[in-house]
Amino acid sequence: xxxxxxxxxxxxxxxxxxxxxxxxxxPGGAPAGVPDTLDAQTLPDDDNVNPYVFCVALNGDWFMSKxxxxxxxxxxxxxxxxxxxxxxxxxxxxxxxxxxxxxWVVASGRGKVLIGNRGFDLNSYDLDDGNLTIKARNLCAFSxxxxxxxxxxxxxxxxxxxxxxxxxxxxxxxxxxxxxRADPDALLGWADCPSPSVHHDAQWMxxxxxxxxxxxxxxxxxxxxxYDFTGQGTILLQSSEVAREDPxxxxxxxxxTQLLTDTQAGALGQRxxxxxxxx
Amino acid sequence: xxxxxxxxxxxxxxxxPATPVLARRGAMLGYSGQVTFRPVHGQxxxxxxxxxxxxxxxxxxxxxxxxxxxxxxxxxxxHATLLELDGSAPLVCEAxxxxxxDAGLQTSVAFLGSGGIRSAIGGAMTGQGLFTTNVHGxxxxxxxxxxxxxxLQLNGTQVGVDPQAYVGHVGRLTVDLAAKVGLRDVVGRGSxxxxxxxxxxxxxxxxxxxxxxx
Numbered sequence: 001x002x003x004x005x006x007x008x009x010x011x012x013x014x015x016x017x018x019x020x021x022x023x024x025x026x027p028g029g030a031p032a033g034v035p036d037t038l039d040a041q042t043l044p045d046d047d048n049v050n051p052y053v054f055c056v057a058l059n060g061d062w063f064m065s066k067x068x069x070x071x072x073x074x075x076x077x078x079x080x081x082x083x084x085x086x087x088x089x090x091x092x093x094x095x096x097x098x099x100x101x102x103x104w105v106v107a108s109g110r111g112k113v114l115i116g117n118r119g120f121d122l123n124s125y126d127l128d129d130g131n132l133t134i135k136a137r138n139l140c141a142f143s144x145x146x147x148x149x150x151x152x153x154x155x156x157x158x159x160x161x162x163x164x165x166x167x168x169x170x171x172x173x174x175x176x177x178x179x180x181r182a183d184p185d186a187l188l189g190w191a192d193c194p195s196p197s198v199h200h201d202a203q204w205m206x207x208x209x210x211x212x213x214x215x216x217x218x219x220x221x222x223x224x225x226x227y228d229f230t231g232q233g234t235i236l237l238q239s240s241e242v243a244r245e246d247p248x249x250x251x252x253x254x255x256x257t258q259l260l261t262d263t264q265a266g267a268l269g270q271r272x273x274x275x276x277x278x279x
Numbered sequence: 280x281x282x283x284x285x286x287x288x289x290x291x292x293x294x295x296p297a298t299p300v301l302a303r304r305g306a307m308l309g310y311s312g313q314v315t316f317r318p319v320h321g322q323x324x325x326x327x328x329x330x331x332x333x334x335x336x337x338x339x340x341x342x343x344x345x346x347x348x349x350x351x352x353x354x355x356x357x358h359a360t361l362l363e364l365d366g367s368a369p370l371v372c373e374a375x376x377x378x379x380x381d382a383g384l385q386t387s388v389a390f391l392g393s394g395g396i397r398s399a400i401g402g403a404m405t406g407q408g409l410f411t412t413n414v415h416g417x418x419x420x421x422x423x424x425x426x427x428x429x430x431l432q433l434n435g436t437q438v439g440v441d442p443q444a445y446v447g448h449v450g451r452l453t454v455d456l457a458a459k460v461g462l463r464d465v466v467g468r469g470s471x472x473x474x475x476x477x478x479x480x481x482x483x484x485x486x487x488x489x490x491x492x493x
Contacts, residue, residue: 240356
């Protein structure tokens with residue numbers, strides 16, 4: 001995985017250069033040499049227009065998250081992955097995640113497509129026969145040479161193979177090496193290292209419990225639960241622990257309720273109703 | 280200098296047994312090393328203390344970070360500004376602007392403004408509140424802001440600041456809430472700039488690039 005040259009952050013997490021620690025310098029605005037008005041010719045090829053907009057030079061097919069497309073030049077069609085896979089059999093083979101399939105489209109044709117994600121910072125990553133797991137909500141687009149699999153960690157997807165993908169992050173991405181423990185919401189993804197395990201901060205929980213018993217505010221903030229990374233690899237972190245609502249989470253949890261017996265499912269339903277009525 | 284800016288939104292704190300830090304609860308992004316977190320109730324050991332904090336609503340849940348390691352802090356994607364307090368003057372800000380600070384610093388709750396019914400109305404209408412937090416002592420602080428905070432240097436001069444854009448200040452400064460409430464403002468037809476903080480004296484005022492708080 002390497003950054004393309006001309007990336008606004010200039011960081012090179014693990015190409016030829018040594019890992020610079022926690023990410024590179026902050027974005028310095030638009031790259032030099034970009035004219036004030038852009039058109040189909042002056043838009044960059046497969047590069048950032050500014051830290052928040054990426055331009056894909058499309059020639060063939062690309063997978064794109066629904067709503068990521070801001071604008072496009074040229075002859076480009078957007079079709080839902082579900083429909084497109086009936087025409088092109090390879091699509092279903094590349095995109096093996098039924099939970100996420102309805103949030104994705106295939107852009108096909110020739111032209112330039114501008115991608116953005118609510119003002120989040122966008123970065124492109126080049127995978128070279130590697131694997132990278134990323135928060136599904138932050139993955140904006142990927143080339144059809146890559147294969148997408150649903151990760152065992154809920155809310156994450158894994159990209160396999162050789163190709164380019166584009167992902168968003170709140171603030172610049174921070175690269176860290178294990179051993180490291182990350183807030184699950186701030187975690188953007190990880191590459192080339194074992195799946196995380198969950199670490200519970202025992203001290204936090206006992207202290208919180210004591211706080212609750214003494215009548216003070218002891219609301220769980222989620223700080224007691226962290227993802228624990230070990231081994232070799234790189235962890236990608238974003239600058240915020242605010243998780244955006246992921247519509248696939250509902251489908252994901254629902255698909256897992258098949259593990260429950262009918263009695264257990266009924267009990268779960270009652271608890272969920274009670275919770276919904278409380279808030 | 281225990282704090283370091285990783286980028287415009289993330290601060291790295293080196294924690295050791297001698298230098299624990301206090302951070303806003305929920306602001307931990309990740310850490311390496313042997314570090315534990317402990318919820319802290321109340322607003323610290325300063326003059327106002329817990330009673331003042333509870334009264335004023337100036338009590339943002341905080342947590343203590345102890346042990347040995349490096350911790351990354353960030354909150355809701357807000358920008359973080361690093362300040363070094365030399366102990367000569369307290370930092371004055373809203374409690375929920377504090378991302379992380381040295382545990383050795385003392386916090387207390389104080390009044391902002393000249394008092395009286397006029398500022399009471401002002402506090403209620405701007406949502407800015409009458410109370411602020413004072414951070415005393417020598418150490419590092421990271422302040423949260425929307426869009427980044429920039430310093431305005433005051434040398435005996437005066438500056439007017441939109442209460443929504445005000446982040447905090449350090450130095451020998453007096454803050455006066457100037458309210459210019461006319462009938463138009465009451466019916467919602469005013470300029471929208473009826474309230475201003477008039478700040479004068481010697482010191483630094485931090486103003487954010489947005490009128491949004493979080």
